[in-house]
Amino acid sequence: MAERHELRIPARYNGPPDSGHGGYVSGRFAALAAPHQGATVTVTLTEPTPLDEPLTFTPGPRRSTVTHGTRLIATVAPGHAPVDPPPSVDPAAARAAAARFEGHAGHPFPTCFACGHSRTAQDGLALAPGPVDGVPDTVATPWTPAAEGIADGFPVPDELVWSALDCPGGWADDPLARPRLLSRMTAVVRRAPRAGEPCVVVARRGAVSGRLLRVDSALYDATEQLLASATATWTALVDSGTHVSNSPGKDTA
Known part of the structure; x- marks a missing residue:
């Protein structure tokens, strides 16, 4: 079984004042999951991500998880690349x-x-x-x-x-x-x-x-x-x- 990874989200990367910025934490979790779920992943945030607190990333064959103690913070699963991005703006x-x-x-x-x-x-x-x-x-x-x-x-x-x-x-x-x-x-x-x-x-x-x-x-x-x-x-x-x-x-x- 792959080893768990411990991480923290520094307080400066907040969205709401007391929780992590959604895009930033999703990007961090996606990078950890890429070796297990592939380069294109979908991150689902189930709870606000606490700041400056120990989080545990646990890889899995179908999905990986991020937890804070017993709380499930996020899951990461294989995703599909966006197919219809908004057009460019000069x-x-x-x-x-x-x-x-x-x-x-x-x-x-x-x-x-x-x-x-x-x-x-x-x-x-x-x-x-x-x-x-x-x-x-x-x-x-x-x-x-x-x-x-x-x-x-x-x-x-x-x-x-x-x-x-x-x-x-x-x-x-x-x-x-x-x-x-x-x-x-x-x-x-x-x-x-x-x-x-x-x-x-x-x-x-x-x-x-x-x-x-x-x-x-x-x-x-x-x-x-x-x-x-x-x-x-x-x-x-x-x-x-x-x-x-x-x-x-x-x-x-």
Whole structure:
């Protein structure tokens, strides 16, 4: 039997203030599962991921699990590559969309690692997904990956790509009126962007079923070449207060 792996999610990689950022933790779990489940995996988050707490990754032949004590935090299973990523948006249109970002006021999670704008300077991705003019149900934002401890020009870690693909999906809906959390994600990184390389993230709103929202997202370089894509399911909070439930029910990614 393969050995278990212990890990922690540092506190700076938060989504809500007291739990891990969905895209970041999904990317971390996907990397651990790849030798067991394959390069394309679906991560299902069943509980908010605690920060700076010991987690246990347990590989399995059909699926791997992440636990915190006796709590099941996530499962990782073989997935299918996204087949219909949202079309590219040119950098100028992405900048114009970002100017319409509504998260500077009333953000449900203003310190979110990817799209929170109440963090200290250069701490986080500072994404600002706003509606694309003339393209329904679609948001876009520029993103220039920071070095994150590596030199400019070197590829950034996949978990940062997963992070960038995550949050714009939430802003393709209306998180100010109905906050949601990522509950399931499948991402494929064709080429990791390099630190300092200008990129554009695009997300498109899909179907809503009860508390569940389906979205597609994609990462493009400045020449509008596809670098990565994802499909995801977001689950609305039971209420807009402190109760958070990630369960995506029977939806499939």
